[in-house]
Amino acid sequence: MEFDPVLIAPRRAHSVAQGFWHDRTINDDLDACVASCPDQMALTALRAESGETTRFTYRELATMVDRVAVGLSRLGVGHNDVVACQLPNWWQFSVIYLACSRIGAVMNPLMHIFRERELSFMLQHGEAKVLIVPQRFRGFDFEKMAAALQPDLPCLKHLVVVDGAGANSFEALLSGPAWEKAPDAQTLLTRHRPGPDNVTQLLYTSGTTGEPKGVMQTANTTMANIIPYARRLHLGADDVVLMASPMAHQTGFMYGLMMPIMLRASAVLLDIWEPLKGIDLIRHEGVTFTMASTPFLTDLARGVDESGLAVPTLRTFVCAGAPIPGALVEHARRVLGSKIISAWGMTESGAVTLIQPDDDDQRAVTTDGCPLPGVELKVVDADGSALPAGQAGKLLLRSCSNFGGYLKRPQLNATDADGWFDTGDLAQLDAQGYVRITGRSKDVIIRGGENIPVVEIEALLYRHPAIAMAAIVAYPDERLGERACAVVVVKPGQHIDLPTIVEFLKSQKVAMQYMPERLIVREAMPSTPTGKIQKFKLRELLLAP
Missing domain, CATH: 3.40.50.980 (Rossmann fold)
Structure with a gap:
């Protein structure tokens, strides 16, 4: 394979000189x-279905x-x-x-x-x-x-x-x-x-083009994130890291696979998330740290509360992928006794913003953290001009941990000559530099931390003989953050329901997590004069009482 990580060489000298790239693997x-x-115990892996535990x-x-x-x-x-x-x-x-x-x-x-x-x-x-x-x-x-x-x-x-x-x-x-x-x-x-600049990981991320993009990462780019991440959270060789979030996601890969080895710490893996099994692992393995999306935190806090089984060793829970409800932070702090850390990141960069461990708990509710060393954020308007604190706009990122580019698609790298990467997210910064993600300009729904490729699912729905128009939009969910709703206009004389749509998508070999979980049938779609569907109006419809 010929890799083309064109974003590496232009920033190598600066990244090494600043101490962000460590030139090790x-x-x-x-x-x-x-x-x-x-x-020392390096790795403990539990298979939930069989109960088999393997240790190294x-x-x-x-x-x-x-x-x-x-x-x-x-x-x-x-x-x-x-x-x-x-x-x-x-x-x-x-x-x-x-x-x-x-x-x-x-x-x-x-x-x-x-x-x-x-x-x-x-x-x-x-x-x-x-x-x-x-x-x-x-x-x-x-x-x-x-x-x-x-x-x-x-x-x-x-x-x-x-x-x-x-x-x-x-x-x-x-x-x-x-x-x-x-x-x-x-x-x-x-x-x-x-070498430290060779591509070591190829991880696909869903995009707005309807096809996944292959993110190329190197040892230097991944470690440039993991090292300051661990330092901010005061993690070290005495920590035991639980990873129940999939290691095929950057969260599991960087912080459940790579980070424990870099810290000389211990990793504990769980293949199927079951709260009671998670609680048992935390208690018996002395787990001190974990990172996952909001549903994991919700389940863990509820499981501890209902079972009465305390997890006193669990010092830190980093939660990312969706805003954390204030009530959840309060509940989790009370029953887990852990510090809840909000974070934001991408496959292309790792988790680049986290609140500080000594921040007030409200920071986890109202922000997605502040940048790690080597990370810069900028919020700009439609013309690319920087916006002042408190105003929402496009979020640009310049980070020592940014990826090497998209495999075979350098035209999609979305990185300018000065190294600013267009995240596709909308955000605002406060006076202290903390970021709040306010929306996404890219058309992706995040369900329980899993990106749903909206464009691809919509394209498949248009193939159904009963559907004239289709749109997939998000609606809020307390546990998963978001779920997907299909909004369709049917052809004259036709009828469709949600089970029919699900069976059709199954026949197209679509993953179950990508299925819409709600259906609205309309006579017409709200649209612009040019015919573009106004999804914000559909979202408003879903939020209406």
């Missing part, structure tokens, strides 16, 4: 862990990483080859990324909710050489789906199945044989180690 940190704390010390983790890295090399994976991974929060996910980093390969995390439509595009666009999937997860046969996709993906040479029974199983190909003891192992493990 996750390999350096894992090696340091083995040298300084080999017998740092010494054991590094051995497995080297084993899988050599195994991948045996499959022909080398420098800049893409290894796609559609796994839940299993230990194999962490090991695969670290193994890719050993041999200079690029990991492409894929959400386990993705189905044929999303996967076929991402795997083709990213030219994945290897796809690693679970045999089954939550009742779905991933092996069968992936095998059906492979013939139409000429770059995809290998399908590897965790818990598989055949010759293509993860256990047979990668984690079983002691590949690390082979005579050529050290050569394979060292000859293509990536």
